Amino acid sequence: MRHGPSITITLLFLLFLAPVAAYPGDRITGRGFATRSEVFARHGMAATSQPLATQAALHILRQGGSAVDAAIAANAVLGLTEPTGSGIGGDLFAMVWDPAARKLYGFNGSGRSPRSLTLAEFKKRGLDKIPAHGPLPVSVPGVVDGWFELHGRFGKLPMEKVLAPAIGYAREGFPLSELIAYYWGRSVPILERWEGFSDVFMPGGRAPRKGEIFRNPALASTYERLAREGRDLFYKGDMARTMDSFMKRVGGFLSYEDLAAHHGEWVDPVSTNYRGYDVWELPPNGQGIAALQILNILEGYDIAGMGFGSADYIHVFVEAKKLAFADRARFYADPEFNTIPVATLISKPYAARRRALINMKRAARVVPAGEPDALEEGDTVYLTTADESGMMVSLIQSNYRGMGSGLSPDGLGFIFQDRGELFDLTEGRANSYAPGKRPFHTIIPAFITRDGEPFLSFGVMGGATQPQAHAQIVINIVDFGMNLQEAGDAPRILHSGSSQPTGEEMQAGGVVSLETGTPYASIRDLVQRGHEMTWQVGPYGGYQAIGWNPETGVYAGASESRKDGHAAGY
Template sequence: MVLARNGIVATSHPAAAQAGLDVLRQGGNAIDAAIAANAMLGVVEPMSCGIGGDLFAIVWDAKTKKLYGLNASGRSPQTLTRQVFRDKNLNEIPSEGPLSWSVPGCVDGWHELNARFGTQSLAELLGPAIATAESGYPAAEIIAAGWNASRKTLAKWPDTARVYLPGGKPPAMGELVRLPELATSYRMIAERGRDAFYRGPIAAEIDQFSKANGGFLTADDLAAHTSSWVEPISTSYRGYSVWELPPNGQGIAALQMLNLLEAFDLKSMGPKSPEYVHLFVEAKKLAFADRAKFYADPAFVSVPTADLISKSYADGRRSLINRDQAAADFPAGDPKFERTDTVYLTVVDKDRNCCSLIQSLFGGFGSFVVPGNVGFVLQNRGQSFSLSDEHANRLEPGKRPFHTIIPAMVTKDQRPCFCFGVMGGDMQAQGHVGVLVNIIDFGMNVQAAGDAARIRHGGGPSPKGGVGAKDGGTVYLESGFPEATRIRLQAMGHRLGEDRTGFGGYQGIWIDWDNSVLQGASDPRKDGAAVGY
């Protein structure tokens, strides 16, 4: 763990963590530092995040002693309908190209956070990122590997290749990277605020490129964008309150899993036991069956959020778990009847303001499309929509798609104690639960909880529609689980698979109120760091 008294910043690249820490040292608060760190991440980890993507945040404000939730995700283009894809004989939305675009919410998210809680101007907070984009930085090890893996798709789009394949190739580890066009876009935002992006020259560039390349995202869509302040939602788990944001994100899946697991004595089982892994996986299957059916934009459909995260609903669903046998398939529940690639960063400051922020392009390099001379790719989050007419998450004009990115916070005794998140698509809700169980049930510290070997279950129904596999899916275990556990799981009916990279990344800060000390952690699976003072 990293121990500090005054403040800690933890995220997936050391330069971003350092940018945030510099803000704290200069008197800025946790929200200021989070914006500065996020801006730097858009420069040094451009395949995972950036101003072409969306943002979610949970903030603890030390003055009002309240939690605030920000949904800064964008909506689908107003002229894009399901009929467009039928006419193109497409059964799902492509994962790359302009048809996967939705309005990027990141910049407006920065604006909203800064206007409500910030103490420094956007110009001050974006300054270090602008300087780094212009002067250059050495490509980090894991980031360079991901960059190289995307080289063929990046090369398909001339503007993208110009920005991200200088000299016709991706940067090798340690090679200097410069992003001058991104620096220009950042400078416009620093000087003119969010309107430079949504109503100014950046919007005009995106609009022009979209019209010329078969896209549907327009200047009107960008001008109409707004973020939403939402009430975080929670469940209790062994005396702690665990907070997530409501749909259109998947945060409540973590709360549903915790409700299901709370009835079991996990501590007596141990973190590497087949009994614990089995219960974890079965709880995930139950929660994700509901995720596939119910999670969508609440502005368009009625999402039974309160029922889904209720203890009584979990009690009814838990009865479906067989302690000795893996389920091939779980149907979604009926809560009304029963009444029951991405970056993450966390900052806590000297006043114990907390910011849990997650920001993403969805896929690595998003849509892979840099629209003109803006210097960044646009996200492919629209690919998360279903094209089924009956699905709650179906594509509709001006609708927010289902989102995987989720920030989290834990409180106890009416104050924050853990500000954390786990990046990595479908792994995120599973990762939230895994880290919390490691700390609360198994007694690990915040760094050990992230270092520990992880469990991931893949398969089952999707928020994009379809019935999903009926074979129970696949359980992936990181190295560190004993062979006896693997053998027992297979005997219980679980199919085990091999995966070395799909376990996400984590950062967390624990607040030790008794000693007035912060405990910071950063995932060894990423290039990042926790830094404090």
């Protein structure tokens, strides 16, 4: 006998979700799910996924460095302490609030595919999808260029000082945290077969364990040389030649010419107004505007009246996400190869048309992309910094899948990213593979202004989770009145299985995952509306935020309790 979608909810799942009071502790203040208070400071603030990175950022701020200097310092430390999600073999995106110009700047630091690798080569190999590891998914690393572009425009301290904390930790070693040790251990069986990986990331022939000291002298030397000799060492100098010869040896396609041709791009962030708050994202090839599309659709509902954790709220959120992600699958790609109707996609009239497709009583199983003219995985680091002048930085950086491709070039101490996996190998689509093209990107920084003043620099790492979580953070603050820490600690909604820019299409409505703390009555109601529910461990992202209060001149910081997050100021 068929019982419908409820059959997918196991007894174990219900037992996990039923105890809605399973919170971190009995706090005196704040909501029941809050793990800690916000952090407040006047002169500077940093929020990252690793305490050592946060401390490095504060060290730079105390030396008179700008928020950009502090962000680069933190990112460099994360490339060492959290290689499971970051490193100079990956890409970078950032937004910078410049208090002097009273303007928000955007930077797209994503790299392009190798010019010698063609779609015909994939077909010759009989591939219908780009592999997750090895040489084929490797694209040009954009981080180093991004650091120097940001520093050249907004930096104050010399790069020798900015990279000094990371160099020190790489030489002397640092104790591994529990969460990173867990992800590192999971990566080793997958990546140990790839050239160079075990030499750097498996000291003693295994993954380092929690509390053990890990050193990366090769990365220390790389950072030292970059600080002295500059950006072109990586893209046009000895390091570029080392990467070129390494890739030739392992059967790869990334070349010296690809590296020498690389350049990041300063871009104008785009925004929508959600109930008086201007929410800013970067335009494609990233997925940031999906968060804006979700918010525009949801603005037509009384979200506050529905209540946090209610079945009505979760239902409309998931349905709005499905609609936004259908457009994401069809339109989001490298704008140098496509005309992307960004202004229409994030417009209120278009949102109204899409909103009309939502049935409050039934979950959609198939959702078409809109007609504007008429990925589930990914490990990343997000960080945010702010300085005494009022400059604020929202920065995100990633290898894509955890520790990336697994390939570590000779003597340089990092791993090449595998971001090229996110191309579509079907011809004629927006995100179809082409030489010299930027792949669809999941990593997105975010920013909020209010009445022309900076309000919040924030982001949430985690593949396709990111735009969903961005929208939830905004809703938690604006509709549900949460503070910055509560907005991040609140149980999250995650829908998986939407159509993808890599060509997959949603056929059965996907699945909904809800964190502990969601009322059972809401789950039961959602099942009755046709949602397939599931239980997942760990895909809910990693949040950091810094808010600014112009009346008091005080920063507020919040960090991710699901990770090793740390917000601190002075």
